[in-house]
Every structure is written in structure tokens, then in C-alpha cells.
Amino acid sequence: MRTIPDIIISRLPVYLRALCYLQEQGYHTTSSKELGEKIGISPAQIRKDLSQFGEFGKQGTGYNVPFLIEKLRQILHVDRVWDVAVIGMGDMGHALARYQGFTNRGFRVAMVFDSDPAKVGERVGDFIIQDAREMVPAIRAAGIRIAMICVPAQAAQEVADKLVEAGVKAILNYAPISLSVPADVHVQYIDPAIGLQRMTYYLD
Amino acid sequence: MRTIPDIIISRLPVYLRALCYLQEQGYHTTSSKELGEKIGISPAQIRKDLSQFGEFGKQGTGYNVPFLIEKLRQILHVDRVWDVAVIGMGDMGHALARYQGFTNRGFRVAMVFDSDPAKVGERVGDFIIQDAREMVPAIRAAGIRIAMICVPAQAAQEVADKLVEAGVKAILNYAPISLSVPADVHVQYIDPAIGLQRMTYYLD
DNA sequence: TAGATTGTTAATCGATTAACAATC
DNA sequence: TAGATTGTTAATCGATTAACAATC
Numbered sequence: 484m485r486t487i488p489d490i491i492i493s494r495l496p497v498y499l500r501a502l503c504y505l506q507e508q509g510y511h512t513t514s515s516k517e518l519g520e521k522i523g524i525s526p527a528q529i530r531k532d533l534s535q536f537g538e539f540g541k542q543g544t545g546y547n548v549p550f551l552i553e554k555l556r557q558i559l560h561v562d563r564v565w566d567v568a569v570i571g572m573g574d575m576g577h578a579l580a581r582y583q584g585f586t587n588r589g590f591r592v593a594m595v596f597d598s599d600p601a602k603v604g605e606r607v608g609d610f611i612i613q614d615a616r617e618m619v620p621a622i623r624a625a626g627i628r629i630a631m632i633c634v635p636a637q638a639a640q641e642v643a644d645k646l647v648e649a650g651v652k653a654i655l656n657y658a659p660i661s662l663s664v665p666a667d668v669h670v671q672y673i674d675p676a677i678g679l680q681r682m683t684y685y686l687d
Numbered sequence: 688m689r690t691i692p693d694i695i696i697s698r699l700p701v702y703l704r705a706l707c708y709l710q711e712q713g714y715h716t717t718s719s720k721e722l723g724e725k726i727g728i729s730p731a732q733i734r735k736d737l738s739q740f741g742e743f744g745k746q747g748t749g750y751n752v753p754f755l756i757e758k759l760r761q762i763l764h765v766d767r768v769w770d771v772a773v774i775g776m777g778d779m780g781h782a783l784a785r786y787q788g789f790t791n792r793g794f795r796v797a798m799v800f801d802s803d804p805a806k807v808g809e810r811v812g813d814f815i816i817q818d819a820r821e822m823v824p825a826i827r828a829a830g831i832r833i834a835m836i837c838v839p840a841q842a843a844q845e846v847a848d849k850l851v852e853a854g855v856k857a858i859l860n861y862a863p864i865s866l867s868v869p870a871d872v873h874v875q876y877i878d879p880a881i882g883l884q885r886m887t888y889y890l891d
Numbered sequence: 892t893a894g895a896t897t898g899t900t901a902a903t904c905g906a907t908t909a910a911c912a913a914t915c
Numbered sequence: 916t917a918g919a920t921t922g923t924t925a926a927t928c929g930a931t932t933a934a935c936a937a938t939c
Binding site: 492493495496499500501504521522523558559560565567574575577578579584585589628629631636652653655659660661669671674675676677678680681682683684685686687 | 781
């Protein structure tokens, strides 16, 4: 089986999100044209992307929304619920620990950590903050494969190393620094300042 | 002047972030090779990207770190401080209002809004939460051009419309929905669930 | 000088789009 | 049937990389 380009994979969650939103609004079918207008992607590209994985549409009528949602969930492996660990209970980690937006999208925060003794044992949402020193055994014992890093930049690489040691294979990094990880570990970056700087170039 | 591709612009903030980090660590010069290893981008690409804007390096020695930082700040228009408005004071808006990571990166949160009467008038960080009904005149009067949307999905498009009406030209959208805005308004999306879904495809 | 590294060219590689037969 | 829309092909478009003369 040939490898699907990552740029295609990166668009699938956007399709899935839009389809779920359409479903909530009562749509039962949609077309590549309609979907493309909603999310600003050309109809041809949507059809080409989806065709990498199968024939999900019908000529003349388009795509069945619940069916395509199910297929995309299977493709992206979010037809299950992944446990996620959050490291760093500052404001951002706190917000992620309580984030409602993971519901029905394949994720559930399962444990949260901080290295500050003053925070360890405190409650955040449904969780008791655990000591960061127990991170590796706790994550390994729970079989957790996904983590979010919300610690300061200077601590992020060390945390990433420990997560790798604990068996984590996917990291969502909120710390403003590029991480070094083995090739089989995936990293995505979220940095609001970078998001803003990508736009100020166009402002005068 | 020919238009620089957006994909190049989108890498510049990453270069800038890495250079600032190198500077903190005491580096005075770096090379495209060294920088590329830190951030996982090929040296040729870094040189090609930078060459769109001028000749910033020296053969044999590479780039002067403070000089390149200054140039990138000028290019990205973050050689100043932009005032930013935050709409929606849930956990995420709260975290952004108090976010320390904007400092020295060209941004300062200047005002925050919520539509919940129970929250209006409360304090978050250094700010008093303002009534969302005053959003348009307040943003317009302050000349604010950048905003972050942290409201629920079903309210986000309406908020975006008001921001456009108020003169905002750049929106960082944390709501899990694609926004429709005029062509001269820029939008960047931050959605942790999408970040995670881009990785679970590769996990089994 | 010798070694290192830039900026740039040309070649390669990959992604997007236009167009259309197939068919619901 | 007529209209709509898919999946796919081929053409176009754009981005990345390799290589190297220039030069610090």
C-alpha cells in the first residue's frame, strides 16, 4: 500500500469537523462543492483526497454525511477514545484539562501532571494533579500513547524525553520551542504567537 | 514586487522563534545547517526562504543572530506591539488573557469580552471583562486590528462578523468551526482536537 | 591559504486543478 | 430522461532540493 502524503492526512480532520457540524445542522448529504465552500478548499481537492481511501460518494447526489463521518473516523483512528495526559498545570494546561472540545472527537484527558509541589494533589476539573516525578511509570502503566505539553519552554525538551521514555507516540506541544524526538514519535505544535505572526506580515 | 508565497511566510515565525531561543542560549551566529537541525527544515530551504527578503548572511560564517532576528521582526511586522482583543472568557480565553508567551513577540492583550452578564465586570489578569455588546465600538475606538475568538462554535461566526464590522483584519480562531470572512481579513485556526487527529492516523 | 557557508540556478519532485466519462 | 456529481486522468502549477560559483 502506497504511503498517503501527510498533507492529505492533515486536511482530513478539517473535513471531519465540517461534516460533524453539517450533521448537527440536519444535513444528511453534501457534495464536494458544498463542503469546499464551507471550509475554503476546492471541490476537486476534496474528491481527490477522499479517493485515496475509497469510493465514498455517489454520482449525482454526493456524500452521505453520517457515512462519510464514520469512514473518516475509521481512517483517522478516532473511531475509539484515546486517553491523553496533560503535563503542566498552568493556565493553558488547566484549560486543556477541562476542555469540552475533545468530547466525541476521539480523546479524553485521563491524567494531569505538574512538578510544583504546591499544585500536586490539587483538583483540576475531574483530576487530581499528579507529581511529575511519577509521570513515566504512571503513563506507561496506563498505556497512554498521547500527551500534551504545557510547561515553560526551558522544561519542554526534558518533558518530551520522559514522555518518549514512557511510550508516548504523539505529542501536542504548547511550549514555544521545537522538540527533538525519535522518528516514530509525532509532534504537532500549537503556539498562539506564531499563529498571530503568520498574519501580521499582511497587516501594515 | 512579486508576491511571496504564504507557505514561506508561515515558516518565518518558526525561524524567528528558534533564533530568539538560540540568542537566549548565548549564540551570536548560526548557520542554515545548524538552524535547520534545530527545527527540522532543510538548510537549502531556510536559505531560499530568507533570500526572498535580502542577503542576511555571510559566506563562511553564516548569520548574525541578533541581526537576523531584527530583520525577521521587520518582515513580519512584529518590530512593534500589536494590541489584541480576546472574545470569550471561558477557560481558553482566560488562559490567553493571562498568557505570558506574547511578551517580546509583538503582541499584548488589550481588552477582553464576554456575553455572560455574570462575567461582565469581573477581573481576569489585568483586565475587566467587558460586555460583548460593546465589542464593536470599543474595538473600533481603540483601533484594534487583531482578535482571538474563544467562544463556543455556534457563536463564533456571529462574533467574527462583528469583529470584521469593528475593523479587525486578523483573527486567531479557537472555536472548532471554519469562519467566513471577507478576503482582506486573515484567519488562523487553533484546534487541539485537530492537532491530535493529525497524529492518530499514524498510531494503531 | 583552506574550510565553511552563503545566495542562486536548474533539476527534480510533488501537489493542485481542469476536464470529463461514468453513472446515480 | 435530464441534471448533478463523482472518481480519475492528464496537464499545470508550485515547492523543494541538489549543486556550485562566489566569497568570507
